[in-house]
Amino acid sequence: MRRAKIFRFAGPMLLTLLLGLAFLGADLEMLDSFNIAAPVWLPICALYLGGKIWAAARARRWANLIAPAALSLGYAALALLLFRPLWDGASAPARRGEPFRVISFNLYKDNPEAHAAARWIAGQAPDFVILVEASKRAAKVADLLEADYPHRYDCQGNGDCSTMILSRTPALSVEHHARGDTENRRALSAMTVRFRRGGRALDITAVHLKRPWPFARQSFDFAQLSALVGRRDGHHIVAGDFNNVPWTFAMNRMAYDLDVRLASGGMRSWPSPNGPVLPLDNIYVGSCVASPEVERGPSLGSDHYPLVMDARLVDCDD
Secondary structure (H helix, E strand, C coil), X not given: CHHXXXXXXXXXXXXXXXXXXXXXXXXXXXXXXXXXXXXXXXXHHHHHHHHHXXXXXXXXXXXXXXXXXXXXXXXXHHHHHHHHHHHHCCCCCCCCCEEEXXXXXXXXXXXXXXXXXXXXXXXXXXXXXXXXXXXXXXXXXXXXXXXXXXXXXXXXXXXXXXXXXXXXXXXXXEEECCCCCCCCCCCCEEEEEEEEECCEEEEEEEEECCCCCCCCCHHHHHHXXXXXXXXXXXXXXXXXXXXXXXXXXXXXXXXXXXXXXXXXXXXXXXXXXXXXXXXXXXXXXXXXXXXXXXXXXXXXXXCCCCEEEEEEECCCCC
16 A cells, blocks of 8 residues: 555656756756756656546546646646747748848868858858858868858957858958867857848857757856847847757747847757757847748758758838
8 A cells, every 4th residue: 555655656756856857957057958858758747747637537536636737737837938939939021121041050070071061052142151160171161162252250260260150241340259269169169240231230149059068068158158249139140059959948048148039940950961859050030130931951961950041131110
């Protein structure tokens, strides 16, 4: 009898502990890393709780409904907090505004298909190209695109950073956010470049973050990114390889700190070519970047897929 009681309460107790640890991820990177797998364990928990509620209702044991019903509300609240960016990023279609195209691509530094990647990027005719891990063999991609994209900016400002932005037109200003050795993951690999587009200023922040716990301390990168970039007007794009998914507390907090919304949704970009499974590459936009449409490109020798975004730059009072 005692064993039966222990078994009956073990499930709800474990789910209560799990729920508490998931919420603590808002403050602890170690626990937030567990939320990366939320699309797997949340449905399992929901099925278990649904089964407990159904069994209690069928047996008319109304007192047994209290615990699973309360836990269900808690898990529903957690899901709303974590996954809200996936449906909160859409904007109303804009008929006016300056259209533009951006490609964001983690090339993988030992990419054996640099020429094919460069040909594909050129064929998409983007206005701006965000490249991550554009070093070693992959550095050829930027060189091959130089005729069409003569303006190249990297996060260090000295050519020693593999996170860069290519453009057809020169920048109005460049902010190098790197504060150390970016190539060995000892510093934030990011920058913000301001361009003129259709008579409006457009800020583009390119990002390559460290991996989260237990592989690295990504929280330091997020803190630096928020402090160095901050909130800007609505003409802002933040894109790159975040080594994280949009539904963690860390990514939600970053979007709030930078005042941007998710444009790429849950589009999976890693790994390539045997996937993809996770949306590690993401594109966020400000409130004055309208009608963003994001597509995933083909496998081009990298372990990441490229993302292509078409959008319109509008006045913030439109």
